[in-house]
Amino acid sequence: MKATVKGRYEVDKSVATATLAVHAGDARLKTSFTDATFAGGPSLEGLVLSVEKPGAFILDYNVPNKDVRFQFMNSFKAVDKTVNLTYTHARAANRTALDGSLVFDPANKVSMNYAFGSGNCKVKYWYAHGELRRLVLEPCYDVSKNAWDFALTRKFEGGDSLKATYQTTTKNLGLEWNRDSKDSSFKISASFNLAEQQKYPKLMAESTWNYEI
Template sequence: MKATFKGKYDTDKLGGAAATFSVKAGDVRLRASMTEATIVKGPSLDGLALAVEKPGSFIIEYDVPKKDIRFQYMNSIRVAEKPLNLTYIHTRGPNRTILDGSLVIDLANKVSANYVLGTENCKLKYTYVHSGVTTFEPAYDLGKNAWDFAVSRKVYDNDVLRATYQTSNSVLGIEWSRSSKLHGSFKISATCNLAEEVKVPKVTAESAWEFEM
């Protein structure tokens, strides 16, 4: 059994926590996830989700309190000898279907697209990795007719610094994350709306630990 515990705190809300337990059963994995709402009030079914997944193939997740089910299917084909990764996601409750695809041109270049069926919500993104250290990600949102930009850089072995800017709402973001098998992972991020008169940044801190049981 594998367990993951997550903690989160941001300046707009009270701190939160989440836990995930998964068990391998042949080629598939059985997973149960819960939030602090599952335990604090009771216990209760709030925040509880159950899932069956086969890595790289499918995920079927059931939201217990909402009685809603989400299907996710993944596949990979080759186009002109290049791998094209496809993902189909359907959520029954809101009847929403998302198509996601990414074409890996080479180790440094990738083109991806995300589209919500029946809407104008479509995003195109180009990813370029320079020298395996710095990543540039310009993205265009067709629905908003706006550009988003992101740049990240590896620092030392486990640290990543990332900056983002959304032109549609003038939101600037800075993020520092670290992933370590021995000490877990954490992420500290700050966002600020440059269009507001009083520019007060929103700060979020997250941490996660994984355990083999």
């Protein structure tokens, strides 16, 4: 069996989140909680229980809200191309979304997200440049807002990567540094709202550790 522990801290909100996942065969059992779970003694605040089979389904249960969220994933071949579909439904919020992606080759992919009810729809193109595909460009078009978002990722040897994102509607600029290794990884990110006169960054740090049980 394998276990994964993930910790996350958002500086501007002073919120800490931790996730413990245990891999048991094809399934994964996961528990997520925040600092509010233990702030005034053990409680159910911020507690989420999950059961997941990678590539098949995810079932989340928010304990304090008594809310269920589930995802179903499937893949199939169409004209020798791989199509991936994900169906997501949150019961309490009555929110349903469908994600689909079409993989043309290892360097080109098109994906779409559609939210039922609201009619929000986003179409994203994923392109990896070069023989080693270390430079990734992701333009995204928001149909409902008639606006574009952009992401650019540069991968380096040793597992490091830098990512920059920009949302044209909110004018949010994001910068992210990732480092992945066999047993652990961490991510540090900062976001700026260029529309604000005083541009204080929102900082977030996240780290993941993998263990053999």
